[in-house]
Amino acid sequence: MLTDINPKLPMRDKNITRQFYIHKLGFKEFGSADFDGYLMMEKDQIQIHFFEFKELDPKENYGQVYIRTDNIDSFYQSLLDNKTNIHPNGPLEIKPWGQKEFSVLDPDNNLLTFGQSI
Incomplete structure (x- = not known):
């Protein structure tokens, strides 16, 4: 039976991606092996994997992940404290759903969307 899911998203530069997820979102690198063209990041109980796609045009990238949390206010504040840019169309708000x-x-x-049931 299904037990877990680890989304795989494209990245152009492994070091830039690694640094963003560590310093802006509070993730850490998963595992000790450094795979060429592949990166695994984790925070709490989730992992996001990345595959190298050097030719990726960010304007044409539609990669998206929805991540559930149980303390959205605290996490949101931690990102603000880290000076992480919040999507201009995605500020913290209660949605109709x-x-x-x-x-x-x-x-x-x-696009990383973080959500908590209210």
Whole structure:
């Protein structure tokens, strides 16, 4: 039976992606192996994997992940404290579908939406 999911998103530059997720979102690198063209990041109980796509045009990237949290206010504040840019169309707000959400774009234009049921 299904037990977990690890989304795979494109990245142009492994070091830039690594630094963004560590310093802006509070992730850490998963595992000790440094795979060529592949990166695994984790925070709490989730992992996001990245594959190298050097020719990626960020304006044409539609990579998206919806991440559920149980303390959205605290996480949102931690991102603000880290001077992480919140998506201009995705500020923290309560949505009509009963979720409190906000969104962030990573350096390759992957959309990360964080949400908590209210």
